[in-house]
Amino acid sequence: MKIHIKNMVCHRCKLAVDAELKQSGYHPQQIELGEVIIEEELNTEQLEALDTRLKQLGFELIDDRKGRLVEKIKNLIIQLVHHTSDTLSINLSAYLAHQLHYEYNYLSNMFSEAEGTTIEKYYISQKIEKVKELLIYDELTLSQIAYRMGYSSVAYLSSQFKKETGLTPSHFKHIKENKRRNIEEL
Incomplete structure (x- = not known):
């Protein structure tokens, strides 16, 4: 599943997101600036929980194309x-x-x-x-x-x-x- 993340703009940001995903039990396959691919398919509840954890780190999930x-x-x-x-x-x-x-x-x-x-x-x-x-x-x-x-x-x-x-x-x-x-x- 591809996830888009706002404010992920540097190498340290990628490391922080990677650590949070792993701590949350997910398996990131690829992490780029602003974009992560994980093995799992997340439902709405899981996405909201992940968004809450990412916001504590200064990031945010992006859910619209624009x-x-x-x-x-x-x-x-x-x-x-x-x-x-x-x-x-x-x-x-x-x-x-x-x-x-x-x-x-x-x-x-x-x-x-x-x-x-x-x-x-x-x-x-x-x-x-x-x-x-x-x-x-x-x-x-x-x-x-x-x-x-x-x-x-x-x-x-x-x-x-x-x-x-x-x-x-x-x-x-x-x-x-x-x-x-x-x-x-x-």
Whole structure:
């Protein structure tokens, strides 16, 4: 049985869900971001009980097609921004349309309706969180970060960073107080 889970966005999330499923007596066969396949077929009562346990961990079962699609969009963006070491030089709309086999306009409208924000704004917030991480680690110059994150220039990165955080990247690096938010909080 395939189960879709909201807020499962990182490796630790997968481990937590795996542990909860096993503790509940289920046998997960495959765990991906936002999706789990288990051997068992669960009835409504079992799904509700599992949902209650997952909510205690900060997760939630998704039972509608649009909700699952929104989670897939989020997970693809998170994967692209946070778990890919390649330079981000991709057209996001083409990437999502190709990965999900839907027209981008449909994905965009559905995402905005469900989340109250655009895919682009969500993508930018994820990129800025990754920039914060890279600034805190202090291993790359701002030019290298801009290139790696697919910005056309340091000035454009700085402008977008300030718009999102209220700080310039160099000021952020200096104070490091507004470090990072959890991916799940975006």
